[in-house]
Amino acid sequence: MQLGREHWERAFSVLERAFSLNKACSIKDMKNTFQLVRNIIPPLTTKKHKGQDGRIGIVGGCQEYTGAPYFAAISALKVGADLSHVFCTQEAAPVIKSYSPELIVHPVLDSPDAVQDVEKWLPRLHALVVGPGLGRDDGLLRNVKGILEASKARDVPVVIDADGLWLIAEQPALIQGYQKAVLTPNHAEFRRLSEAVLRDPLDSSDPHGAVLRLSQALGNVTVVRKGERDVISDGRQVLECSQEGSSRRCGGQGDLLSGSLGVLVHWALLAGPEKTDGFSPLLVAAFGACSLTRQCSHQAFQKHGRSTTTTDMVAEVGPAFARLFES
Ligand SMILES: NC(=O)C1=CN([C@@H]2O[C@H](COP(=O)(O)OP(=O)(O)OC[C@H]3O[C@@H](n4cnc5c(N)ncnc54)[C@H](OP(=O)(O)O)[C@@H]3O)[C@@H](O)[C@H]2O)[C@@H](O)CC1
Ligand SMILES: Nc1ncnc2c1ncn2[C@@H]1O[C@H](COP(=O)(O)OP(=O)(O)OP(=O)(O)O)[C@@H](O)[C@H]1O
Ligand SMILES: [Mg+2]
Secondary structure (H helix, E strand, O other): OOOOHHHHHHHOOEEEEOOOOOOEOOHHHHHHHHHHHHHHOOOOOOOOOOOOOOEEEEEOOOOOOOHHHHHHHHHHHHHOOOEEEEEEOOOHHHHHHHHOOOOEEEEOOOOOOHHHHHHOOHHHOOEEEEOOOOOOOHHHHHHHHHHHHHHHHOOOOEEEOHHHHHHHHHOHHHOOOOOOEEEOOOHHHHHHHHHHHHOOOOOOOOHHHHHHHHHHHOOOOEEEEOOOOEEEEOOOEEEEEOOOOOOOOOOOHHHHHHHHHHHHHHHHHHHOOOOOOOOOHHHHHHHHHHHHHHHHHHHHHHHHHHHOOHHHHHOOHHHHHHHHHOO
16 A cells, blocks of 8 residues: 555654754655665565574563563564564563464573573574563573673674663663664663763753764664654664554553564664665664554554554554555
8 A cells, every 4th residue: 555645744754864953854755764674674585494584582571571572572573583582581481482382482581501591592593682571680680681791792683672771771881882782762761771871860852862862872872762752863863753653552562662673673784784775774673663663553553442452563563564664
């Protein structure tokens, strides 16, 4: 289905080059940004083997939270990854397995050998999503610190969300300057992170500048600030995604976003900057994940209204993806 002028105007209201004043971008630019996302999507062919379109790992899942890693892992598969692994605590594993036979679940995160147990999978993973449903137990966070260090050493791209961002706020050096990292804070996580890194109260009058500055202070790590509008920056450029979503704020929507982003980050890095027209591949991947999540929310809300939950959104990943990126 062809998307109309109004759609593009809503979808992408502002494109801002860093250090320049706000410049409303033309409809041509908006279309082009969606085109950049399309450019990074690998074609479906009969010539590929299982795994080539993405093997994604999710690090999270503990006694309290089993839904979040499930949403992230299943969303990665629904976007188009071939295999989705969850590294969680022993207790959480049977619960997460019971939600879906499609996930590969490793009950290792609270073991004394957690770092080695995850590390041996790293050569086979294209991206790691760290944090959904992780919780804030000190022992678990120590293990995750080791997993992040091992991922950096092997150049594995990482998306950091939820309690993974709690760890980064405590120890920003863990991610400082790592060019293959994307952080996806919600409102509260952004404030915590920003105040920890910049050591200043957050300036709420300048949302674009705040994201730009945080990214710069972290050495150009890509930051996605989720909210009524999503603001994305790599410290050089700022993109805003205002794709129409819905007014439902049920839990788990951010998990859908981070899981989807895990796959898109892999695809974007594989495609490289030639396909993203000078934009950082991670910026394009982030724009893709934000617009997809919001479109899922929009479509699910049209069907389910007030009773919309993240499970309803997961069911929309395929149709929403096709509508935004394959039409
Ligand atoms: N089904 C599951 O298993 C799910 C599990 N999840 C997992 O839960 C863990 C904790 O994650 P989290 O997001 O609850 O984080 P946290 O830092 O405690 O912030 C919460 C506080 O921040 C505030 N706040 C938030 N947004 C705001 C806004 N826009 N504007 C203003 N305030 C806002 C708000 O404050 P309040 O309104 O209570 O004052 C709220 O209480 C993590 O592991 C995550 O993955 C979730 O993924 C959901 C599905
Ligand atoms: N006020 C809003 N209006 C429209 N969309 C929003 C609004 N706030 C958040 N979103 C969208 O909801 C999605 C998840 O963002 P949110 O801030 O809820 O993340 P989160 O708190 O991490 O979610 P989770 O419950 O999974 O932890 C994003 O796609 C974001 O664009
Ligand atoms: Mg969250």
